[in-house]
Amino acid sequence: MSAPRYFAAALAVTALLAFFLHDRSAGSAKAASVKPEKDRREAPDFTLKDADGKKVHLSDYKGKVVLLDFWATWCGPCRIEIPWFMELERQDKDKGLEVLGVAMDDEGWEAVKPFLAEMKMNYRVVMGNDETAREYGGVDALPTTFLIDREGKVAAIHIGLDATRKDYEDAVQELLQTPAGAGRTALPAGPMAAVSH
Amino acid sequence: MLAALLCLPALWPQSPTNERLTVGQPQKVAGKRNETLHTKIPISILPGYHVNSNTPSDDYLIPLSLTWSALGSLEGGQVTYPKPTLEKYEFAEKALSVYTGNFELAVSFKVAATAAAGPGVAVGKLRYQACNNKACFQPKTVDVTVPYSVQ
Numbered sequence: 001m002s003a004p005r006y007f008a009a010a011l012a013v014t015a016l017l018a019f020f021l022h023d024r025s026a027g028s029a030k031a032a033s034v035k036p037e038k039d040r041r042e043a044p045d046f047t048l049k050d051a052d053g054k055k056v057h058l059s060d061y062k063g064k065v066v067l068l069d070f071w072a073t074w075c076g077p078c079r080i081e082i083p084w085f086m087e088l089e090r091q092d093k094d095k096g097l098e099v100l101g102v103a104m105d106d107e108g109w110e111a112v113k114p115f116l117a118e119m120k121m122n123y124r125v126v127m128g129n130d131e132t133a134r135e136y137g138g139v140d141a142l143p144t145t146f147l148i149d150r151e152g153k154v155a156a157i158h159i160g161l162d163a164t165r166k167d168y169e170d171a172v173q174e175l176l177q178t179p180a181g182a183g184r185t186a187l188p189a190g191p192m193a194a195v196s197h
Numbered sequence: 198m199l200a201a202l203l204c205l206p207a208l209w210p211q212s213p214t215n216e217r218l219t220v221g222q223p224q225k226v227a228g229k230r231n232e233t234l235h236t237k238i239p240i241s242i243l244p245g246y247h248v249n250s251n252t253p254s255d256d257y258l259i260p261l262s263l264t265w266s267a268l269g270s271l272e273g274g275q276v277t278y279p280k281p282t283l284e285k286y287e288f289a290e291k292a293l294s295v296y297t298g299n300f301e302l303a304v305s306f307k308v309a310a311t312a313a314a315g316p317g318v319a320v321g322k323l324r325y326q327a328c329n330n331k332a333c334f335q336p337k338t339v340d341v342t343v344p345y346s347v348q
Contacts, residue, residue, distance in 0.1 A: 074259045074326060075333040077288035106336070141332035160332030161288055 040153035044135035048126035065175040066148040078143040084165040089123040099123035150180040217246045217327040227346040237301040247295040248325045250281030259326035267320040270312035277303040319343040
């Protein structure tokens with residue numbers, strides 16, 4: 001490799017490492033201690049369709065706390081968390097929480113709709129795609145869950161079963177207690193760190 | 198900064214893959230028309246991960262599955278999967294039927310009665326879905342090739 005190309009590659013890797021370590025450290029923090037507002041990044045907006053074919057934009061939920069859960073029907077750990085999120089939706093929807101599932105099944109609604117019925121899922125689910133997954137850091141591991149504050153910024157990331165039900169409850173309560181407009185600073189929008197286990 | 202740059206080559210993996218499952222090269226098989234040939238396909242799972250066996254414990258789990266897309270001068274391609282292990286994971290109430298570590302898939306072919314003499318390659322697709330104790334990963338399909346020679 002020539003020196004300029006080596007240097008460019010080195011810079012790119014260094015930048016990636018810095019980005020990775022920044023979000024990794026924040027993401028691995030327990031939910032009860034969500035990221036400080038100054039460290040939160042804008043959650044990438046998306047347009048995805050729900051089970052009824054209606055378009056859903058993340059930006060529709062500005063002013064709400066959003067629990068955004070990437071999952072799939074073939075994912076055992078996802079099946080542990082889904083009942084937790086259904087309970088959170090029941091408890092806290094009136095206080096401003098919206099749980100939004102992003103299904104990542106390759107087979108699409110054919111696989112997902114029967115599961116929604118079987119689980120009696122009470123929150124909205126949209127069908128994910130590679131582009132959205134890329135915007136959110138690749139989402140290689142499922143479940144991957146993003147807690148988004150009322151300003152539309154990512155307050156916590158959980159990859160796999162790295163948080164308990166109580167961690168989620170505490171984090172949601174903390175975010176619900178912060179009124180919309182309370183945030184002062186925001187990091188620019190950008191893809192989430194690509195983290196894999 | 199300079200020290201960090203000098204360390205960079207060590208940060209690049211020798212192999213660009215971080216696949217949780219890798220398929221080794223099976224031994225080349227050779228035989229005459231109508232003969233039955235046997236080979237083994239070596240598979241390796243990264244430590245800390247597992248793939249569902251060919252007979253998973255639950256309907257919703259994606260099984261390990263090898264199918265043949267092009268057999269060339271061979272027929273059959275019957276796959277014998279090893280005995281799975283039952284492992285308990287944090288996310289499942291019951292033990293799951295899985296493969297871990299290194300194992301082999303045994304495959305048998307029959308050389309076609311009309312096969313022309315010479316080399317060829319049987320091509321298959323191995324589909325798998327890997328997890329660790331806390332997360333699962335998108336199902337993947339990898340190519341499997343078995344070189345053969347008709348004598």
